[in-house]
Amino acid sequence: MTSQTPVRPLPAAPATGQRPRPARWIWAWTALGACTILGILLVLIGYLVSGLAGGSVDWKEILTSGTWSPTHAAFGGLAMIYGSGLVCLLALAMAVPVSWAAAIALNEYLPPHLARPLRTSVELLAAVPSIVYGLIGIMAIRPLVSTLGAVPGGDSLLAAAIVLAVMITPTVVAVSVDALKAVPDRYRESAYALGLTRQEVVRAAVLPRARPAMRTGVLLGLARALGEAIAVYLVIGRADGRLPTTPGEFVDSLFQPGQTLTTKLAGPESMLAGTSGPHFAALCALGVVLLAAVAAATVLGTRADHASARDERLPVPRTTFTALRIQRDRVATALRLAALLLPTALLIAMLALLAARGTAAFDPGFWLSESVGSSGGGVRNQISGTLLFVVGTATAALPLGFAAGILLGVYGSSRLIRTLNVLTVVIGGVPTILLGLAGFVVLSTAMGWGKSWLAGVIVLVPVVVPVVALATAARIRGMPPELTESAKALGLTQAQYLRSVVVPYAWPATITGLLLGLARAAGETAPLLFTATVFSGAPGLPGGIVESPVQALPTHVFNLSQDSGDPQAVTQAWSSALVLVVITALLLTAAVVLRNRLEGKRWTSS
């Protein structure tokens, strides 16, 4: 093993080029990324298993009975499993076709000077915190469902599904656009050179190569839908024990209140159940069911990916039907551009609503002054608290998620790494309320931290890491093979290849992933409530770690919108929400501008 490699540089090699450095740290770094994924999962499973061990769980009852009543020791979770499954499937059925069509329109049809601002807008839409979607759901979607189903109220499974569909659309679009962008232009050029129409080029040359990464986007969307608690919580009605038995009842049940696994966990029962006993064990069992559902969806999704990746020869498009090619192309163009209008219209409507309701946010004093009493003053300390969470989470999640993403992308064919990939998506789907409860039990209670900003950062890291890792990995999988081949031909070691080829190629997607992840983390309410924030009285910046809570914008909005009777509090809540959206939008815009410039420069994928 002492043999010298034949590729020693010449002694007179010019020193101008940046020769790759040994970069052994790459291995420690990527290992750390992998350990993060495993560590998060171990802590979560440890929390759930210790909960299960604290009280006997009747699994048969959990999975087959629809009756849930802690006071009568009845713990049947079937109605909630039904609710979660139905709501997520409906949301995907509504969101995915529109999102994919919009992503194709954005990347393949629009000229770059239109596509870039629109892509930025889509990413901004992903930054709207879920609590805002919940408020809008109450205002706009409940009345819609009420009219559609001719039912009073409108709290229903369908309303929850629509809210979720609106919520996950930006995520799916953003990831799909990245996937399409990663398809090298030479495929398009060859296809156009053959005289294909635009629709045929997309179908035959672009989609087959982008599809695995686009499916990852759908999985991320599904994970977000399964894990979302607060927005669903406000519009689903939270009625236990609703199970249809006939097709007619099934249709009716769409328009009636129901319950999902996450809304049950986000409800007050999680606090009332304590940290041991049969009630707590049953709630932990629901958490396990939820994790299992995410895992099942993930395994199915990645298996389909793998099957298509193994078959190197892409499916030959059916070309027998050649009539009306131009007309079909026009129809496809119209449909895809129309699909693009939908997210755009949503963004404008949402901003208009926020601006109309949150008028106080236009006053600079609101940003710079402290809050007064229960519903007055400004939100200065809430802003600094939210920024602390964003910066802290980004600092920890960027290196860890990037490292894990490199492992997932480069070694995707290894069985071990495929498992890691599945685990990563599973963590991405872990309901944030579960992370919050785990943080409350492990950090705040067992370790005695009480309410601590660092506990908040730690429970937000698992929200961001999978998004960063999966976006990075998807980009690496779409990397042109000639880059790898050239690197190998130049005699680069694996570490040098990772550092000098993979990292620079992947990192624009890493930044997109980080932004999407942070946008989600910044708006998270559920995990912070129990671990890190208080309603009032915390300083702008904490003075320590233990017993050092802060205030944050999303929890502020949640408290104001749930619990205050003062009309001023409503304005205050919408204004705080607008401030949160503006802050994330500013962060995102700055980073997206940076990303767009770098992405164009490196490796010229566009």
Next chain:
Amino acid sequence: MPRTGIFPAKESNRRKGGRRSLDRAPGTPLAHRVGIGCVAMLLAAGLAACADGEAGAGTMRVSGSTTVAPVATDASEVLREQGYDITVATDGGSAGAISQLGANQIDIAMSSKPFSDEDQAAHPDTDFHPTQIGADAVGVIIRSEVADAGVTNLTREQVQGIFEGTITNWSEVGGPDLGVFVYDKEPGRGTREVLDKYLYGEGEAPPPPDTDNFAIVGGNLETRSKVKSTAGAVAPLSTGFIDGHDDLVAVHLDGVSPDIENVASGDYPMTRPLYLITDGPPEGPLKDFIDYVLSDEGQAILPTHGYLGIHELGG
């Protein structure tokens, strides 16, 4: 050895040779600097995690009922200017706060439900010391069109029938031919316990009905906005929350209206006390805080949130 089992051995050998051959590469490329930065950040995060802050030592931690929270927040605002260090949070509601006080995670629990022997029994090591700071009336809230059409008074049996799902049309209680839509509060909410106590006394409430016209709500504001937007809706809600909302009406219960006199005299059946609870009799800053809420200045806060002070209770 993190790479064991993941990467093929031959790559590991190649790496060894290749590394030496390129050792003297000049410059510090961007990616390398990023890497060093990442490591530095991780180290910083690790160090921070090891540091043991004591910032919270002197802080008074108040948490619990969302009904009491506005009062406590306003009071803490005044005391904070006098140098007290107070945080107010609302996770867990009344019941959650009592268990947090039992676990010594907070100093003062805010509660909007009657303090029960079961609460004490659940935490035998804690000497719960409730101090009543005021009272609140829970109303059975309906929309004005139902009230205008004849539903101004309900008996206990009628309220029970509505919330158990046996009365599903307002015409059954003298109102219009309109379906009833029930919004009940989630378990653990003080409001719901007050309603249960009125309907079932010391007995246990039955499980929620399996009917189509039944949904669960959480906070008071959520309850109000949903009742406002749902035809035929009914919900239990603090009467302070319908002040100034002409489209909502609190019905009379057994002929008694929820006005101040009836609440103060105790004639109105769904009245609840508002408490600040401490572990043992309040001392030091805790006593200062509770004394302030009980002072004339502190008591003046309660009516601004729609509640009754203890003086108005005649107590």
